[in-house]
Amino acid sequence: MEHLAWMAWTWQTGAFFALVAGLLALLTTLAVNRPEIARPGILGITTTRGDRLFITLLGSAFIHLAWLGLVGPELEIASGLALLYAAAVFRWV
Amino acid sequence: MDKPVNQGAWLLVLPVLLIVAFSAIVPLMTVVNYSVQDTFGNNQFFWNGIGWYQELLDPSTDLGGRFFDALWRNLLFSFLILAIEVPLGIAVALSMPRQGWRVAATLVVLALPLLIPWNVVGTIWQIFAREDIGLLGWVVNHLGIPYNYTADPLSAWVTIVTMDVWHWTSLVALLCYAGLRSIPDAFYQAARIDGASRWAIFRNIQLPKMRRVLLIAVLLRFMDSFMIYTEPFVVTGGGPGNSTTFVSIDLVKLALGQFDLGKAAALSIVYNLIILAVCWVFYTVMTRMDSGRS
Numbered sequence: 001m002e003h004l005a006w007m008a009w010t011w012q013t014g015a016f017f018a019l020v021a022g023l024l025a026l027l028t029t030l031a032v033n034r035p036e037i038a039r040p041g042i043l044g045i046t047t048t049r050g051d052r053l054f055i056t057l058l059g060s061a062f063i064h065l066a067w068l069g070l071v072g073p074e075l076e077i078a079s080g081l082a083l084l085y086a087a088a089v090f091r092w093v
Numbered sequence: 094m095d096k097p098v099n100q101g102a103w104l105l106v107l108p109v110l111l112i113v114a115f116s117a118i119v120p121l122m123t124v125v126n127y128s129v130q131d132t133f134g135n136n137q138f139f140w141n142g143i144g145w146y147q148e149l150l151d152p153s154t155d156l157g158g159r160f161f162d163a164l165w166r167n168l169l170f171s172f173l174i175l176a177i178e179v180p181l182g183i184a185v186a187l188s189m190p191r192q193g194w195r196v197a198a199t200l201v202v203l204a205l206p207l208l209i210p211w212n213v214v215g216t217i218w219q220i221f222a223r224e225d226i227g228l229l230g231w232v233v234n235h236l237g238i239p240y241n242y243t244a245d246p247l248s249a250w251v252t253i254v255t256m257d258v259w260h261w262t263s264l265v266a267l268l269c270y271a272g273l274r275s276i277p278d279a280f281y282q283a284a285r286i287d288g289a290s291r292w293a294i295f296r297n298i299q300l301p302k303m304r305r306v307l308l309i310a311v312l313l314r315f316m317d318s319f320m321i322y323t324e325p326f327v328v329t330g331g332g333p334g335n336s337t338t339f340v341s342i343d344l345v346k347l348a349l350g351q352f353d354l355g356k357a358a359a360l361s362i363v364y365n366l367i368i369l370a371v372c373w374v375f376y377t378v379m380t381r382m383d384s385g386r387s
C-alpha cells in the first residue's frame with residue numbers, strides 16, 4: 001500500500017469501493033449468464049439492472065446526505081432506508 | 094448455424110478505459126478518501142469520518158454557511174441566465190434568415206462568442222465594464238447610472254449575467270435554428286391555408302419541433318452555469334465581498350487557498366452528486382420524450 005499512499009486510502013473507503021466494484025462485477029456476471037431485456041417502470045423509461053443500480057446508488061447518497069443534514073449523524077437508519085429504497089427501485093423502476 | 098461471437102473487440106475499449114480510469118475514476122476515488130480525513134500536509138492524514146459532511150450540511154457552521162450561500166447564488170445565477178438566454182435564443186433563431194448568403198454570415202457571427210476561451214471572455218468583460226477605462230462602465234456612469242462592479246454587488250451581478258448572456262445565447266440560438274430548419278415547408282403551407290396567426294404557428298408548429306433541442310440547450314446551459322468558474326473569477330474574483338462567489342470558486346478557495354483538502358473534498362463530492370442528479374433527471378425526461386414520440 002506504500003506506493004498508493006498519495007491516494008490516502010482508509011479501510012472504510014477501500015471497503016466502500018470494493019462493494020461498488022463487487023456490485024458491478026455481479027451485474028456483469030449476471031448480464032453474461034442471464035441476459036435481460038430492459039423493462040419499463042414507474043418512471044416511464046425502460047431500465048436495465050445497471051440503470052437501476054445507478055439510480056439506487058445516487059438515491060442512496062442523497063438519502064444519507066439528507067439524513068445527515070436534517071436529522072443527525074446516526075447513519076444506520078439512513079442506510080436502512082437506502083436498502084428499502086434499493087428494493088423499491090429494483091422492484092418498480 | 095450460430096455465428097460465434099468474437100469478444101476480442103472489447104480489448105479495443107481498453108485504452109479508453111485506462112484513460113478514463115486515470116483521468117476521472119482514480120482522482121474521484123482519491124477525493125472520496127480525502128473527504129473522510131483531515132491533513133496538515135506532508136501527506137499525513139487523520140480519520141475524520143463523516144465530520145466534514147456534517148459540517149458542510151449544517152448552515153450554522155462556517156463551512157455550511159459558505160456552502161449554502163454559494164449554492165443559492167449558483168442556483169439564482171443559473172435561473173437568471175436561463176430566463177434570459179432561452180427566450181432570447183428562440184427570438185434570435187426565429188429572426189435568422191432561412192436562405193441565401195446571409196445564413197452563413199449570421200451563423201459565423203453567432204458562433205464567434207462561442208469560440209472565445211472562457212478566461213479571454215472574462216478579461217474582455219473585466220476591461221469593458223471598468224468604470225474608468227472600460228467603454229461600458231464609462232458610458233453607463235456618464236448616463237448617470239451608478240455602476241461599479243468592483244464595489245457594488247448589483248453591478249457585479251449585472252456584469253457577470255450580461256457576460257454569460259453575451260457568451261452563450263448563441264448556443265441556444267444555433268440549437269433552436271437547427272430545430273427550426275428541420276420543419277418541412279408543408280407545415281407552414283398548411284398553416285397558411287388554415288389562416289393561422291404568427292403566434293399559432295409558433296405555438297403549434299415551431300415550439301413543438303424545437304422542444305427537444307430546447308431541452309438539450311437548457312441542460313447544457315444549466316450544467317455549464319452551475320459549474321461556472323473562470324469567467325466570474327476573472328471579472329470579480331468572487332466579490333465584492335462574497336457576492337459573486339459560486340460553489341466552484343469557493344471550492345478552489347478552500348482547496349488551494351486554505352489547503353483544507355478534507356473540507357474541499359466533501360464539498361466536491363456533494364457538488365458532484367447534485368450535478369449528477371440533475372443530469373440524470375434531464376436524461377430521464379429526454380428519454381421519456383423520445384419514447385413518447387416513437
